[in-house]
Amino acid sequence: MCGTDSANGANGHVQPAATNGNANFRSNPYQPVGDFLSNVDKFKIIESTLREGEQFANAYFDTETKIKILAPALDAFGVDYIELTSPAASEQSRKDCEAICKLGLKAKILTHVRCDMRDAMLAVDTGVDGLDVVIGTSSFLREHSHGKDMAYIEKTAIEVIEYIKSKGLEVRFSSEDSFRSDLVDLLSLYRAVDKVGVNRVGIADTVGCASPRQVYDLVRTLRGVVSCDIETHFHNDTGCSIANAFCALEAGATHIDTSVLGIGERNGITPLGGLLARMVVTAPDYVKSKYKLHMLKEIEDMVAEAVQVNTPFNNPITGFCAFTHKAGIHAKAILNNPSTYEILNPADFGLTRYVHFASRLTGWNAVKTRVGQLGLTMTDDQVKEVTAKIKTLADVRPIAIDDADSIIRSFHLGLAENTDVAQTNGDAAPVPAVVA
Numbered sequence: 377m378c379g380t381d382s383a384n385g386a387n388g389h390v391q392p393a394a395t396n397g398n399a400n401f402r403s404n405p406y407q408p409v410g411d412f413l414s415n416v417d418k419f420k421i422i423e424s425t426l427r428e429g430e431q432f433a434n435a436y437f438d439t440e441t442k443i444k445i446l447a448p449a450l451d452a453f454g455v456d457y458i459e460l461t462s463p464a465a466s467e468q469s470r471k472d473c474e475a476i477c478k479l480g481l482k483a484k485i486l487t488h489v490r491c492d493m494r495d496a497m498l499a500v501d502t503g504v505d506g507l508d509v510v511i512g513t514s515s516f517l518r519e520h521s522h523g524k525d526m527a528y529i530e531k532t533a534i535e536v537i538e539y540i541k542s543k544g545l546e547v548r549f550s551s552e553d554s555f556r557s558d559l560v561d562l563l564s565l566y567r568a569v570d571k572v573g574v575n576r577v578g579i580a581d582t583v584g585c586a587s588p589r590q591v592y593d594l595v596r597t598l599r600g601v602v603s604c605d606i607e608t609h610f611h612n613d614t615g616c617s618i619a620n621a622f623c624a625l626e627a628g629a630t631h632i633d634t635s636v637l638g639i640g641e642r643n644g645i646t647p648l649g650g651l652l653a654r655m656v657v658t659a660p661d662y663v664k665s666k667y668k669l670h671m672l673k674e675i676e677d678m679v680a681e682a683v684q685v686n687t688p689f690n691n692p693i694t695g696f697c698a699f700t701h702k703a704g705i706h707a708k709a710i711l712n713n714p715s716t717y718e719i720l721n722p723a724d725f726g727l728t729r730y731v732h733f734a735s736r737l738t739g740w741n742a743v744k745t746r747v748g749q750l751g752l753t754m755t756d757d758q759v760k761e762v763t764a765k766i767k768t769l770a771d772v773r774p775i776a777i778d779d780a781d782s783i784i785r786s787f788h789l790g791l792a793e794n795t796d797v798a799q800t801n802g803d804a805a806p807v808p809a810v811v812a
């Protein structure tokens with residue numbers, strides 16, 4: 377900001393920023409780096425649980441699960457696209473693809489096909505809104521998978537793209553294993569398909585080797601070469617899939633592939649919930665207005681059940697302890713103001729926070745809250761005394777909520793007997809130790 381006369385005032389003294397009442401003067405450390413490339417507040421999600429997710433070792437989605445449960449739930453959640461397994465994979469895959477297209481969902485339906493005219497023709501006939509076309513471009517894939525050179529890849533890509541466009545459908549063209557492909561090959565291929573009017577080009581970290589810095593560099597370079605949208609797909613072999621998706625958006629990518637709980641080939645791709653945890657912090661208005669965040673847990677539970685896994689304890693947002701506060705210092709601050717130790721608000725996801733008070737790390741503020749939840753009344757000194765008793769027992773063995781509640785109740789009973797003071801609601805039924 378310039379030091380103009382008006383800002384400094386007539387006598388040259390700087391006016392305090394607070395006097396103009398403009399909240400924008402406060403800096404927010406969670407705001408994205410502001411540059412013209414960034415799409416962190418206008419990205420689209422291509423939800424691939426019904427394509428990439430089918431490649432998860434445990435996945436077998438029957439037709440009913442796909443059509444009656446998962447596709448409608450993802451659509452209601454607000455994803456922009458639902459990507460389906462190629463109809464060329466099997467006869468049932470083709471039928472499921474057709475049936476999902478007939479559901480009349482708001483989300484656009486895509487199917488993921490090899491860069492091959494026969495696959496494209498089969499897919500076009502299913503009624504999808506668009507095709508995600510893919511071909512391997514790394515030397516590994518060119519030598520050991522399809523055995524084609526770059527000239528052949530470019531020629532075939534253009535034929536397939538022009539065919540799909542002639543049918544009035546959306547088309548994305550992606551390389552596979554993009555980060556181990558030759559950069560010059562990759563950029564000239566993308567430039568060629570951009571020229572014939574592809575809707576999106578795709579960068580795929582098929583083997584999960586890319587780091588956030590590499591992602592930023594490649595997407596930013598590509599952003600300068602093509603005018604179409606840029607889709608990105610990140611595998612999570614080295615735990616970078618969310619960070620890579622975020623960096624891709626910062627560098628100008630427009631679409632991110634996700635799957636529920638991150639399920640996919642090997643250990644999967646960018647998880648839908650984890651990506652939204654990241655993005656709701658960065659672009660809260662966009663994310664909260666676009667996605668039904670309170671449905672996230674229900675959708676994750678559906679998928680977890682369908683593929684017979686548990687939601688990991690440390691899953692962003694929905695891990696069982698994602699909003700559990702344990703240490704006494706944390707509990708005190710959380711009870712005063714949740715933002716002190718929470719960057720995500722559980723209420724945004726229809727969830728509640730839990731202040732853990734049954735441990736040796738507890739503090740008297742957490743116990744005081746529990747005393748109140750049990751309908752008991754104690755002075756602060758008395759709460760400190762009973763906190764010490766809880767800690768003493770918790771030093772000897774792990775204790776449950778019931779143990780801590782018993783200590784509180786019997787301590788309270790002793791107080792009542794000693795002082796002969798009647799207490800209110802002393803026998804109230806236990807209530808969950810949940811605040812807000």
Ligand SMILES: [Zn+2]
Nearest residue numbers: 428582609641
């Ligand atoms: Zn993949």
